[in-house]
Amino acid sequence: MECEKVKRLLPGYLDGAVMTGRWSDTHVSIGQHLERCDDCRDELRAYQAMSTMMSSLQHPVPPADMALRIRDAFQIAIGCTMCAARKLAPSWS
Amino acid sequence: LARVLRDNAWRMQAREAVNVSDVARVLPWSQDEAELVTELQGGSGAAFDWLVTHYSGPVYGLVAGMVSESCDAADITQDVFLKAFRGIRGFRRGSSLKTWLYRIAIREALNHRRWLWRHHREQDSIDLDAGNGHASVEIEDESSTPFDQAASHEVQQAVQQALLKVPEVFRSAVILRDLEGMSYEEVAEVLTVTVGTVKSRILRGRRMLREILDPLLRNPHGAHAQAPATHKRESVLHSPLFSATEEHKTSRIDTTGWAHPGKTGDAEGGV
Numbered sequence: 001m002e003c004e005k006v007k008r009l010l011p012g013y014l015d016g017a018v019m020t021g022r023w024s025d026t027h028v029s030i031g032q033h034l035e036r037c038d039d040c041r042d043e044l045r046a047y048q049a050m051s052t053m054m055s056s057l058q059h060p061v062p063p064a065d066m067a068l069r070i071r072d073a074f075q076i077a078i079g080c081t082m083c084a085a086r087k088l089a090p091s092w093s
Numbered sequence: 094l095a096r097v098l099r100d101n102a103w104r105m106q107a108r109e110a111v112n113v114s115d116v117a118r119v120l121p122w123s124q125d126e127a128e129l130v131t132e133l134q135g136g137s138g139a140a141f142d143w144l145v146t147h148y149s150g151p152v153y154g155l156v157a158g159m160v161s162e163s164c165d166a167a168d169i170t171q172d173v174f175l176k177a178f179r180g181i182r183g184f185r186r187g188s189s190l191k192t193w194l195y196r197i198a199i200r201e202a203l204n205h206r207r208w209l210w211r212h213h214r215e216q217d218s219i220d221l222d223a224g225n226g227h228a229s230v231e232i233e234d235e236s237s238t239p240f241d242q243a244a245s246h247e248v249q250q251a252v253q254q255a256l257l258k259v260p261e262v263f264r265s266a267v268i269l270r271d272l273e274g275m276s277y278e279e280v281a282e283v284l285t286v287t288v289g290t291v292k293s294r295i296l297r298g299r300r301m302l303r304e305i306l307d308p309l310l311r312n313p314h315g316a317h318a319q320a321p322a323t324h325k326r327e328s329v330l331h332s333p334l335f336s337a338t339e340e341h342k343t344s345r346i347d348t349t350g351w352a353h354p355g356k357t358g359d360a361e362g363g364v
Binding site for chain 1: 117141142144145149150153156166167170174178179201213245248249251252255270271272277292295296299300302303306307309310361364
């Protein structure tokens with residue numbers, strides 16, 4: 001397999017995206033190529049480093065009042081629904 | 094009437110609870126999502142409270158990865174839950190609530206981006222600088238030096254900014270897979286595309302991200318030295334393949350058993 005194709009598939013080789021079904025041969029071929037190609041191994045290391053960086057990302061923390069805001073909006077939405085229902089209801093007076 | 098009484102009983106218990114996590118603890122749906130859906134579809138406020146308590150954080154995190162402004166992420170998260178409340182009757186049994194919420198969240202984030210883009214064309218005064226980061230959990234790692242912490246923060250910012258440069262169609266797939274840890278099948282369900290398309294998007298997204306981050310990856314102080322001791326996310330790529338950091342130092346790599354076989358589907362599409 002050529003370096004160009006291996007490099008294109010490397011991001012999928014990492015987590016097994018190209019190892020199942022009809023890709024199983026491809027996965028083996030990539031592994032064999034990596035054993036003899038320094039350049040592609042370097043590329044794989046770059047993806048490994050990127051994965052390490054990704055895993056270091058902190059999960060964004062919502063504002064402290066996030067849940068409260070949603071509940072308030074929910075209450076308003078319920079109120080609006082009821083108001084709309086009242087407006088649609090026939091007036092008997 | 095039974096539902097109202099039960100709702101009131103849960104609310105009484107919730108009122109006695111000290112904080113939000115305590116509230117969530119006294120509610121009974123953590124094990125049975127089908128029952129939770131039934132309550133939500135019946136209009137239970139307590140069930141909606143539970144949903145907000147458990148999913149507002151994850152949904153916010155997902156949205157924050159898709160948009161650059163934290164205040165926008167909060168507004169979008171609020172809209173996501175209102176849409177969920179209004180659309181819960183259309184929720185299909187057998188689906189996962191999380192997947193369903195994430196689908197709404199991705200759609201809302203994309204809609205917001207489109208609105209912002211149109212609005213930006215009309216009003217040049219809107220500042221779209223991506224530098225306005227989101228608050229993040231800062232757990233002090235006592236074993237790391239101030240230099241390590243500063244460098245780690247820099248890397249995180251660089252990765253977040255790089256993610257925002259990846260076109261959203263690829264970014265959403267990468268975020269769901271690599272940051273949210275979803276399987277390819279789950280990502281496909283959220284994005285309503287085939288598993289093959291998901292794989293294609295993820296591979297392209299990772300390649301773009303790798304190109305954008307290339308300067309940082311080439312800098313030994315920016316990449317390999319930046320594996321912080323406190324990882325908040327469990328990357329799906331952080332399999333035994335990646336945890337073997339010692340392998341980085343060797344010139345020859347043993348590729349036996351490298352690929353992560355779990356959480357993948359059959360590749361049916363082109364990658």
